[in-house]
Amino acid sequence: MVGFKATDVPPTATVKFLGAGTAACIADLITFPLDTAKVRLQIQGESQGPARTVATAQYRGVLGTILTMVRTEGPRSLYSGLVAGLQRQMSFASVRIGLYDSVKQFYTKGSEHAGIGSRLLAGSTTGALAVAVAQPTDVVKVRFQAQARAGGSRRYQSTLDAYKTIAREEGFRGLWKGTSPNVARNAIVNCAELVTYDLIKDSLLKANLMTDDLPCHFTSAFGAGFCTTVIASPVDVVKTRYMNSALGQYSSAGHCAITMLQKEGPRAFYKGFMPSFLRLGSWNVVMFVTYEQLKRALMAAYTSREAPF
Helix, strand or coil, X not given: CCCCCCCCCCCXXXXXXXXXXXXXXXXXXXXXHHHHHHHHHHHCCCCCCHHHXXXXXXXXXXXXXXXXXXXXXXXXXXXXXXXXXXXXXXXXXXHHCCCXXXXXXXXXXXXXXXXXXXXXXXXXXXHHHHHHHHHHHHHHHHHHHHCCCCCCCCCCCCHHHXXXXXXXXXXXXXXXXXXXXXXXXXXXXXXXXXXXXXXXXXXXXXXCCCCCCHHHHHHHHHHHHHHHHHXXXXXXXXXXXXXXXXXXXXXXXXXXXXXXXXXXXXXXXXXXXXXXXXXXXXXXXXXXXXXXXXXXXXXXXXXXXXXXX
16 A cells, blocks of 8 residues: 555654644645635625625635636635645644644543543644634634735735734734634534544444555545534634624624624525535545654654664
């Protein structure tokens, strides 16, 4: 089978931490246009009622959104906010994914047999902790993805300018805007993503349906991506709308959700579902497969350095 073979030495916490951040950055580089399309679809129609939204929708579907952006703003618009996105993943994924096993072992007191409760608790903990570390990068990423390059002045000129402008105009709290829905979203996402991946992988291995190799990692990651999208999409839409909103547009994340429900109906909470699924599904596949291989490669390099002969 193609790929690095599992080593006898389990990966260290440092290897998992660095491997998760690196794998997440690689996954972001590949899937970022889908994430940008998702953001544009999620914020579309937030200032209009449902009737006008249908009539004046600028973006229609994943491919339509991408093609419209390329035609009106140029191909580079698909990667608007990439720098902040990579900053986010290096700090965010390192914590929520890289520390998951360590936190899970902490809750199980070192036992190799972790129950569903311990897994969910570990996923919630690392998901919430990651938001506390990486929230400003998420705010800047969403703002960049939401702003159109064509027609009129741009909201921010660069990543650094975005950090400075938000802090100056909205105060330090502006960089932490949407923390509550983001904590909720990432606790849910982390549980759905990591726990589902963990459970699917364990089930496949215990049933001897697959070995701990690329096909198993691919199947587990794809299943985790679908489950995560279904569960987390409503919170993700509210988080995106609230982070991107102008100062004073919404008094809270709850107010944002209620306004969406009143003006656009329940379906608004699943706006951008297809790009969300395409993005999360492909992102999970790339990230988890890369992460598993990076762990093995790093541990193989580490053990060969420790015992060269």
